[in-house]
Amino acid sequence: MNFTGLSGQIQFDAEKNLVHPSYDILNIGDAGSRRIGYWSNYSGLSVLSPENLYKKPPNTSTSNQKLFSVVWPGETTATPRGWVFPNNGRQLRIAVPHRISYLEFVSKDKNPPGVRGYCIDVFEAAINLLPYPVPRRYILYGDGNRNPNYNQLVNDVALNIYDATVGDITIVPNRTRILDFTQPFMESGLVVVVPVKEIKSSPWSFLKPFTAQMWCVTGAFFLFVGIVVWILEHRHNPEFRGSPKKQLMTIFWFTFSTMFFSHRENTVSGLGRFVLIIWLFVVLIINSSYTASLTSILTVQQLSSQIEGIDSLISGTQPIGIQDGSFARRYLIDELNIQPSRIVTLRDPKAYIDALMRGPSGGGVMAIVDELPYIELFMSSTNCKFRTVGQEFTKSGWGFVSIFVCISMVLIPKLYPFTLIADRLVISLIAEFIPLFKTPGLSVLLLLVMSPQPSFSCSYHVSITIRT
Numbered sequence: 001m002n003f004t005g006l007s008g009q010i011q012f013d014a015e016k017n018l019v020h021p022s023y024d025i026l027n028i029g030d031a032g033s034r035r036i037g038y039w040s041n042y043s044g045l046s047v048l049s050p051e052n053l054y055k056k057p058p059n060t061s062t063s064n065q066k067l068f069s070v071v072w073p074g075e076t077t078a079t080p081r082g083w084v085f086p087n088n089g090r091q092l093r094i095a096v097p098h099r100i101s102y103l104e105f106v107s108k109d110k111n112p113p114g115v116r117g118y119c120i121d122v123f124e125a126a127i128n129l130l131p132y133p134v135p136r137r138y139i140l141y142g143d144g145n146r147n148p149n150y151n152q153l154v155n156d157v158a159l160n161i162y163d164a165t166v167g168d169i170t171i172v173p174n175r176t177r178i179l180d181f182t183q184p185f186m187e188s189g190l191v192v193v194v195p196v197k198e199i200k201s202s203p204w205s206f207l208k209p210f211t212a213q214m215w216c217v218t219g220a221f222f223l224f225v226g227i228v229v230w231i232l233e234h235r236h237n238p239e240f241r242g243s244p245k246k247q248l249m250t251i252f253w254f255t256f257s258t259m260f261f262s263h264r265e266n267t268v269s270g271l272g273r274f275v276l277i278i279w280l281f282v283v284l285i286i287n288s289s290y291t292a293s294l295t296s297i298l299t300v301q302q303l304s305s306q307i308e309g310i311d312s313l314i315s316g317t318q319p320i321g322i323q324d325g326s327f328a329r330r331y332l333i334d335e336l337n338i339q340p341s342r343i344v345t346l347r348d349p350k351a352y353i354d355a356l357m358r359g360p361s362g363g364g365v366m367a368i369v370d371e372l373p374y375i376e377l378f379m380s381s382t383n384c385k386f387r388t389v390g391q392e393f394t395k396s397g398w399g400f401v402s403i404f405v406c407i408s409m410v411l412i413p414k415l416y417p418f419t420l421i422a423d424r425l426v427i428s429l430i431a432e433f434i435p436l437f438k439t440p441g442l443s444v445l446l447l448l449v450m451s452p453q454p455s456f457s458c459s460y461h462v463s464i465t466i467r468t
Helices: 118-128 150-158 212-233 244-260 270-299 310-315 328-334 349-358 372-379 412-432 434-438
Strands: 002-005 008-011 022-029 032-040 044-046 092-097 136-141 179-188 190-197 320-323 343-346 367-371 386-389 396-403 462-467
Touching (some): 179 372, 212 270, 244 270, 320 349
Antiparallel strands (some): 022 032, 022 462, 179 396
């Protein structure tokens, strides 16, 4: 098909495809639109009209792909970088918990920027992924004599006393009511820690795998099987004949030698062999169970506490230790209905060790409830004197967050991109540095809300219209 239309020559091939399709590329702005080039499947992008290029050999090389410059908002030809903070804007006020324990996560530092730790490293790594600078200033939160109240810290950020906070702050329901958390980069949960001690082996440890009743039943079965085999064999097998004393010794020897599969007497009757096969299988099971139990008794440390998990703590009346400033106190009281009088606040890992070693009878605690990252760091320096029991009974994590409450509707559109950016940064960090995040950690809180007013460039539309 070949005809002339209102816009010029129109031609289709046998498969009804347009011959030599081409497009005008328009740059649309406030002052109107202007053509910045053409595109065709014959030559690609070009500043020359396709009609002139059809007379030349096709050239789709990269160096030949050209367009006139695009005019972006602000009447500039520089390609916008996205959301950009102004250089003359005020710095973000980032609160950092002034901890006295577990300083590996976050702590005060004499060198710039004034703080250091695992959470700070994660935050700085995320900031470095941004294509624009973020002016920020770290402010220590707390008096340095005890761990700060984290719920109060979160509330202060929501009240715009601080623009953001970075630290070991866990994502819990009451905080999500005023903060919009992004994807967590580290999982965390509450666990129970109890002391352990190594019980020394006694000379009679080889009897402990089985109870006295089990030993008696096993011995009786050995004698019973020996008598049954003797009854089935002594009429046909000369090895089971002789004087009564010899036959009695044969019964005992044959039966107990099967324990080590070292019996020398042959069985000739079919029933005797059938009984022996079944008995050897039973002996194999007894030997395996005895060996496994004895190995466990001689090598595995035994708990010095009857606590098996959080359920044992709930049903008991013994004191429970928690970390100073942790959300675990409110969780134990409000969610698990544990009496406040049972909860003992401990300042640091040294207080943990002292309270656990003294126990309830010495003015200490029966167990400690704390978050898994802290406990892993705590047990790494205690030479296996303590261990966790049961499973994590809460599931939470550490992540970036942004405020979505206590702000005006005018600010919400400005904050929404920051939430998306924080999400993408966390996902990028996890994907690229996943082995590093095996290290214990809690949440880094990023509250990019009352930040300096950003100056940003919007992407400009490039409209493509069909040219025939």
